Amino acid sequence: MNPKKQIVDLPVYQPGKPIDEVKRELGLEKIVKLASNENPFGCSPLVKPAVQSVLDELAIYPDGGSMALREEMASFLGVPGSQLVFGNGSDELVMLTSRAYLETGTNTVMATPTFPVYKTTATIEGAEVIEVPLKDGVHDLEAMLGSITEQTRVVWVCNPNNPSGTMNDQEQILAFLERVPSSVLVVLDEAYYEYVTDSSYPESISLLKTFPNVLILRTFSKIYGLAGLRIGYGIASEEIVDKINRVREPFNTSSIAQKAAIVALKDQEFVKSCREANEVGRNQLYAGFEEMGLSYYPSQGNFVLVDTGRNGNDVFQALLRKGYIVRSGVALGFPSSIRVTVGSQEQNEGFLTALREVL
Numbered sequence: 378m379n380p381k382k383q384i385v386d387l388p389v390y391q392p393g394k395p396i397d398e399v400k401r402e403l404g405l406e407k408i409v410k411l412a413s414n415e416n417p418f419g420c421s422p423l424v425k426p427a428v429q430s431v432l433d434e435l436a437i438y439p440d441g442g443s444m445a446l447r448e449e450m451a452s453f454l455g456v457p458g459s460q461l462v463f464g465n466g467s468d469e470l471v472m473l474t475s476r477a478y479l480e481t482g483t484n485t486v487m488a489t490p491t492f493p494v495y496k497t498t499a500t501i502e503g504a505e506v507i508e509v510p511l512k513d514g515v516h517d518l519e520a521m522l523g524s525i526t527e528q529t530r531v532v533w534v535c536n537p538n539n540p541s542g543t544m545n546d547q548e549q550i551l552a553f554l555e556r557v558p559s560s561v562l563v564v565l566d567e568a569y570y571e572y573v574t575d576s577s578y579p580e581s582i583s584l585l586k587t588f589p590n591v592l593i594l595r596t597f598s599k600i601y602g603l604a605g606l607r608i609g610y611g612i613a614s615e616e617i618v619d620k621i622n623r624v625r626e627p628f629n630t631s632s633i634a635q636k637a638a639i640v641a642l643k644d645q646e647f648v649k650s651c652r653e654a655n656e657v658g659r660n661q662l663y664a665g666f667e668e669m670g671l672s673y674y675p676s677q678g679n680f681v682l683v684d685t686g687r688n689g690n691d692v693f694q695a696l697l698r699k700g701y702i703v704r705s706g707v708a709l710g711f712p713s714s715i716r717v718t719v720g721s722q723e724q725n726e727g728f729l730t731a732l733r734e735v736l
């Protein structure tokens with residue numbers, strides 16, 4: 378059998394081991410997972426009773442147009458519903474963007490290291506991937522501009538960037554958009570939007586009026602705590618939404634996910650409390666790292682990339698034996714670092730103690 382030639386060498390995503398398996402293997406009672414930037418506080422308490430009602434309608438296909446969610450989201454964001462598109466996680470929207478805009482003979486520009494799904498999906502479509510190194514952990518937008526060619530169709534800006542946690546501010550993004558050719562789609566991946574506390578962070582939605590070539594991606598997986606349900610959304614001009622809809626499966630988001638997102642969106646108190654706890658948690662981690670003499674990138678997300686001065690895989694393994702699952706920086710492009718999700722105060726404290734023992 379002959380698959381598409383560009384997929385033959387694609388790395389297969391290595392999912393983290395299930396917590397129960399790690400417990401059994403290592404004989405541990407308690408495992409704390411700080412590896413996938415999940416919300417340590419779960420989701421809004423409104424979600425569980427709300428999705429209960431959907432359980433009586435499981436024989437019915439979901440609303441392929443996500444009308445109820447679209448309406449809620451449109452009024453929450455202050456944009457027309459026609460400028461929204463929903464995905465099975467924002468991961469799916471990354472894939473659909475690549476599917477709609479990239480093909481052999483085109484190229485796409487992104488930072489490195491950044492979120493790996495941009496490269497994977499672009500490669501599957503046969504596009505050339507142009508990677509521009511981060512500068513001091515931040516997207517080098519000048520260099521990215523300089524890498525755009527006649528064949529460039531999509532530029533990806535992960536803001537805040539996963540895995541470095543750094544961000545580009547309003548001024549930088551504006552100056553960048555003003556110089557990107559209007560024929561090039563710029564994707565602003567804002568998966569950690571709600572965690573940002575820096576007031577110079579871009580007001581991206583207000584940029585859409587001036588820049589119809591911008592697609593903003595956000596998700597319910599991170600601060601809303603609904604990663605298991607898979608729902609994310611894009612905000613863009615009708616033209617872009619139309620193109621993504623053409624390649625989208627008709628029933629790509631489930632009825633449970635749609636319902637959960639509607640009620641989760643209404644609970645902005647929960648979002649606010651998570652953002653505040655996360656900021657306290659980031660500072661707690663920074664203080665611990667500084668005490669250990671470790672350098673880190675100040676983060677606007679719910680994770681911190683810290684340089685341990687050792688091989689990230691070794692530190693990962695040693696922490697695992699103490700019951701803490703983090704992400705090794707080796708596969709993330711930062712070989713001597715680990716990326717740790719900000720947990721609850723108690724989880725952060727336990728992690729810092731374990732790290733101190735390990736180093």
Ligand SMILES: *Cc1c(COP(=O)(O)O)cnc(C)c1O
Pocket residue numbers: 414465466467468469492535538539566568595596597598604607608609
């Ligand atoms: C987690 C994450 C996403 C997407 O998550 P979904 O669960 O697919 O919505 C997208 N972009 C970045 C940078 C992320 O870290």
